[in-house]
Amino acid sequence: MKPIQIKNDVYWxxxxxxQRTVFDVIMPIDHGTTYNAYLVRGTNxxxxxxxxxxxxxMQGQFLSRLQTLVDPVRIDYVILxxxxxxxxxxxxxxxELAPQARVVVSRNGEHFVRHLLNRDVQPLxxxxxxxxxxxxxxxxxxxxPFLHWPDTMxxxxxxxxxxxxxxxxxxxxxxxxxxxxxxxxxxHYFRYYYDVIMRPYKExxxxxxxxxKDWPLDLICPSHGPVLRGNLSFYTESYAAWSRLPAPSAQKxxxxxxxxxxxxxxxxxxxxxxxxxxxxxxxxxxxxxASTPPDLLDKLEAAxxxxxxxxxFVGDALKPVWGLMASLxxxxxxxxxAAAFGSYGWSGEAVAMLQERxxxxxxxxxxxxxxxxxxxxxxxxxxxxxxxxxVAVALAAS
Amino acid sequence: MDKYxxxxxxxxxxxxxxxxxxxxxxxxxxxxxxxxxxxxxxxxAKDMFEKVK
Numbered sequence: 001m002k003p004i005q006i007k008n009d010v011y012w013x014x015x016x017x018x019q020r021t022v023f024d025v026i027m028p029i030d031h032g033t034t035y036n037a038y039l040v041r042g043t044n045x046x047x048x049x050x051x052x053x054x055x056x057x058m059q060g061q062f063l064s065r066l067q068t069l070v071d072p073v074r075i076d077y078v079i080l081x082x083x084x085x086x087x088x089x090x091x092x093x094x095x096e097l098a099p100q101a102r103v104v105v106s107r108n109g110e111h112f113v114r115h116l117l118n119r120d121v122q123p124l125x126x127x128x129x130x131x132x133x134x135x136x137x138x139x140x141x142x143x144x145p146f147l148h149w150p151d152t153m154x155x156x157x158x159x160x161x162x163x164x165x166x167x168x169x170x171x172x173x174x175x176x177x178x179x180x181x182x183x184x185x186x187x188h189y190f191r192y193y194y195d196v197i198m199r200p201y202k203e204x205x206x207x208x209x210x211x212x213k214d215w216p217l218d219l220i221c222p223s224h225g226p227v228l229r230g231n232l233s234f235y236t237e238s239y240a241a242w243s244r245l246p247a248p249s250a251q252k253x254x255x256x257x258x259x260x261x262x263x264x265x266x267x268x269x270x271x272x273x274x275x276x277x278x279x280x281x282x283x284x285x286x287x288x289x290a291s292t293p294p295d296l297l298d299k300l301e302a303a304x305x306x307x308x309x310x311x312x313f314v315g316d317a318l319k320p321v322w323g324l325m326a327s328l329x330x331x332x333x334x335x336x337x338a339a340a341f342g343s344y345g346w347s348g349e350a351v352a353m354l355q356e357r358x359x360x361x362x363x364x365x366x367x368x369x370x371x372x373x374x375x376x377x378x379x380x381x382x383x384x385x386x387x388x389x390x391v392a393v394a395l396a397a398s
Numbered sequence: 399m400d401k402y403x404x405x406x407x408x409x410x411x412x413x414x415x416x417x418x419x420x421x422x423x424x425x426x427x428x429x430x431x432x433x434x435x436x437x438x439x440x441x442x443a444k445d446m447f448e449k450v451k
C-alpha cells in the first residue's frame with residue numbers, strides 16, 4: 001500500500017474503493033470511488049488531512065499508507081475539513097495510535113465530531129483568517145459551509161499552492177493513477193457528483209469560489225476522485241456556470257406535472273394548464289409517469305409554481321410522483337406556490353398527501369386541490385381551470 | 399434581549415430582527431419562539447441553540 005507523492009513533503013495517503021456500486025444509499029456509481037487523505041510534513045510539525053471510511057478494510061488502507069511515511073506518535077494535527085464518516089471514519093482508530101494529535105475542525109465541525117465520537121473532544125476550531133505553521137508549510141483555513149454540510153471548510157497549503165476543498169470539486173471515480181491528467185476523461189463523474197451533492201447549495205458554491213478566486217493554485221486535492229492538476233479553471237468555472245441561478249422572469253412560470261393511468265388525471269392536467277395560461281402564467285405540462293426529462297431539475301428550479309397531479313393507488317399517490325417529490329429537496333422549493341389534483345376510484349388520498357408534503361417543504365399551498373372520480377365531468381374540468389386561476393392569484397401575491 | 403447561536407451552523411437569532419420570512423416578528427425573544435421553530439439556515443431544532451455570552 002504505497003502513498004503517492006503530490007509535491008515535496010505532501011503525500012496522498014488515501015483509500016481506493018474500486019468495488020463500490022452505491023454511494024450514500026442514493027447514488028449509484030459505476031467507477032468506484034476513493035476516500036482521499038493527505039499528509040503534509042513541515043520542518044517542525046506534521047498534519048494529516050482527512051482519514052477514511054468507517055469500514056475495517058478502508059481504515060486499514062489508510063493506516064497502512066500513513067504508517068509507511070510516519071510513526072503516528074509524531075502526528076501533530078488531524079485536520080477534518082468535513083466530518084462525514086466517509087472521511088472521519090478512521091479518526092477514532094487514528095487517535096488510538098496518535099493520542100497526542102490535535103483534531104482540527106471548523107467552528108461548525110465541533111457538533112459533528114462530538115456526536116461521531118460520542119466523547120468529549122476538544123478540537124481546535126479554525127475559520128477564515130486562521131492558519132497553522134508547520135515550519136516551511138503554512139496551512140490556511142477557509143470557512144466554506146454547506147458544501148455540503150454545515151461543517152465544511154477548505155485548507156490551503158500556501159507555499160505549494162495546493163487547495164484541499166474536501167468534497168467540493170470531487171468525483172466518485174477510482175483510478176490508482178490519481179492525477180486528473182493521467183486518469184482519462186472523468187468529466188461525466190465530475191458533473192454527476194456536483195448534481196447530487198453540491199447542486200442543492202448553489203449560493204454557497206458561488207460564495208466559496210469567490211473567497212478563493214485570487215489564490216494561486218497548482219493543485220486541487222479533493223476528498224474523492226482525482227487530484228486536479230493542470231487546467232484547474234475548467235473545474236472551478238464549471239462549478240460557477242452550473243451554480244448560476246435561473247434569471248428571474250417578470251412573467252410567472254408554472255410547471256404542471258402528472259402521472260395518469262387511463263388519461264383521466266391527464267385531462268385534469270390540461271384543464272389546470274388552461275386556467276393558468278388564461279391568467280397570464282407561462283405554463284408547461286409534463287407527463288412524468290412516462291419518463292423523466294433530463295432537465296427536470298432545471299425546470300423545477302425555474303418554476304414559480306408546481307402543480308402536481310396523481311391518481312390514487314392503494315390509498316397513496318403513485319411511486320413516480322413520490323420520486324418527483326423526493327427530488328424537490330435538491331432544489332430550493334421553499335416559498336414556491338404548490339397545488340395538487342387527481343382522479344381516483346373510491347378513496348382518493350393522494351391529493352391530501354401531496355398537500356401535506358408541500359406544507360412540510362414550506363411551500364405556499366393553494367387549497368383545496370381538485371379531485372374527480374374516474375372520468376372527470378365538465379364541472380370537474382371547470383374546477384381544474386379554476387385551480388389554475390387560484391394558483392395564478394397566489395403567484396401574483398407572492 | 400439575548401441573542402442565541404445555532405450550534406450546528408453558527409446562525410445567530412437576533413430578537414431585534416426576529417425571523418420574518420418564517421412568521422416571527424421583530425422583537426420576539428428566543429424563549430417565545432414556537433417549539434417547532436427551526437434554524438432558518440440549516441433546519442436544526444430550537445434545542446440546538448445556545449445563548450450568546
